[in-house]
Amino acid sequence: MEERIKRIYVPMTESGFYILYCLQEPQHGYGISRQVKEMTGGEVTISAGTMYGALSKMEKDGLIRLHGEEDKRKLYQLTESGKEVLSAETARIERLFRNSRGEYLNEKNSD
Amino acid sequence: MRRTVTKVFTIADFEEEEIWLREQHKKGWKLTGMTPPCFYRFESCEPEDVIYRLDFGSDDRPNDYMQMLSDFGWEHFADCLGWSYFRKPASETVTEEEGEIFSDDESRAEQVTKVMRSRLLPVVLLFFCTVLPNFMRMLDGEYIGFWGKVYSGFFSIVFALDVFLIVYCTAKLKKIRSRYKD
Numbered sequence: 040m041e042e043r044i045k046r047i048y049v050p051m052t053e054s055g056f057y058i059l060y061c062l063q064e065p066q067h068g069y070g071i072s073r074q075v076k077e078m079t080g081g082e083v084t085i086s087a088g089t090m091y092g093a094l095s096k097m098e099k100d101g102l103i104r105l106h107g108e109e110d111k112r113k114l115y116q117l118t119e120s121g122k123e124v125l126s127a128e129t130a131r132i133e134r135l136f137r138n139s140r141g142e143y144l145n146e147k148n149s150d
Numbered sequence: 151m152r153r154t155v156t157k158v159f160t161i162a163d164f165e166e167e168e169i170w171l172r173e174q175h176k177k178g179w180k181l182t183g184m185t186p187p188c189f190y191r192f193e194s195c196e197p198e199d200v201i202y203r204l205d206f207g208s209d210d211r212p213n214d215y216m217q218m219l220s221d222f223g224w225e226h227f228a229d230c231l232g233w234s235y236f237r238k239p240a241s242e243t244v245t246e247e248e249g250e251i252f253s254d255d256e257s258r259a260e261q262v263t264k265v266m267r268s269r270l271l272p273v274v275l276l277f278f279c280t281v282l283p284n285f286m287r288m289l290d291g292e293y294i295g296f297w298g299k300v301y302s303g304f305f306s307i308v309f310a311l312d313v314f315l316i317v318y319c320t321a322k323l324k325k326i327r328s329r330y331k332d
Contacts (some may be wrong), residue, residue: 069221084245086253087222088205091215093254111217 041120044100048124052084054116059094059117064105067112068080068094086108151194153179160315161269162322164233171202176239176299199240200262201249204233206265219251232268255330257284262327268317277312285309 049056057075066074068090075083083146085093094115097103102121106114117125159167171181171190176199179192205219214225217242223242227249228235237252247253252261288302 050296051156067221068218072222081244084247086247086250088215088251089247089254089257090222091218091258111213112221113214119322135169 044102044120045123045127048102049122049127051128051146053083055093055130056125056128057083058085058090058097059102059121059128060113062117063125064123064135065106065114065116067109067114069112152182153192154185155190155192156188157190160319161265162281162326164265165326166207168202171235172200174266175200175202176219180287181228181235181237184235185230186231197272200237201240201243203236203251204259205236205251206233207268209234221234222248224251241249258325259330261324262330266320266323270316270323273312273319274316281305281309 051059054075058071058079061071062076068087072085073089075085094103094113098105098115101118102124103115104118106116108114157170160171164244174181174192175195176197178194180195180200181190181202183191184192185191198298203224209232219226219236222239224236226236236250240249243249252258284305288305293299293302295304
């Protein structure tokens with residue numbers, strides 16, 4: 040993964056993360072938005088124009104690519120570089136999660 | 151029933167325009183279209199809380215942009231001088247983002263920059279190329295006689311209006327943009 044891309048995208052916004060997560064399977068903007076809404080119990084919603092802008096930017100940066108078109112809707116899917124960014128971000132969040140639960144301290148105490 | 155309302159909103163007043171249109175719809179008047187520069191055509195309707203959004207420069211956007219907005223429940227019903235008019239019933243929105251076309255600050259700031267570049271800049275250029283030189287000529291007393299006076303009066307008004315508009319719009323657009331940019 041390019042350093043530049045990594046610097047821009049890791050860490051990323053919550054909506055950015057969900058967009059990449061959803062694009063492990065081919066999907067269009069509105070489909071992503073519905074899926075994210077469902078996954079987060081309606082707490083994370085992404086506006087139409089913001090979704091459009093995010094997808095265009097991610098495509099330009101090579102994180103996702105056009106998979107096809109359905110009516111006038113573009114279907115996108117993760118590229119290899121997108122997968123790398125997603126797993127780097129996942130690793131970061133996992134570490135954050137472990138530390139937020141004090142696992143680092145627990146391990147230290149049991150030594 | 152139909153009616154046409156004359157109301158002036160400058161290029162920097164799009165947020166006020168959105169609120170005004172929403173109020174009209176609540177009172178039972180839905181916007182059907184615009185006649186440039188400042189005539190709003192309404193049609194009577196059931197009073198409803200409908201969110202209005204103005205998007206600048208959507209005409210330059212590809213088809214899939216309009217498709218995406220329509221997927222998200224935005225009805226595109228009019229265009230006027232580079233602005234596209236969208237609306238969506240407030241009852242279809244739960245979160246704040248669902249009532250916005252753009253929910254990230256970067257896109258919002260970008261929209262304001264676009265308005266400044268393609269709307270404000272030409273007005274400023276026009277001011278320096280035609281309005282200001284004419285005004286200077288007038289001050290030099292080049293326009294004489296009755297028609298000269300008429301012309302001078304007319305130009306003074308244009309000059310004052312132009313200065314006011316440029317200062318007002320620049321200050322306001324910058325203020326809006328600074329809300330979204332640190």
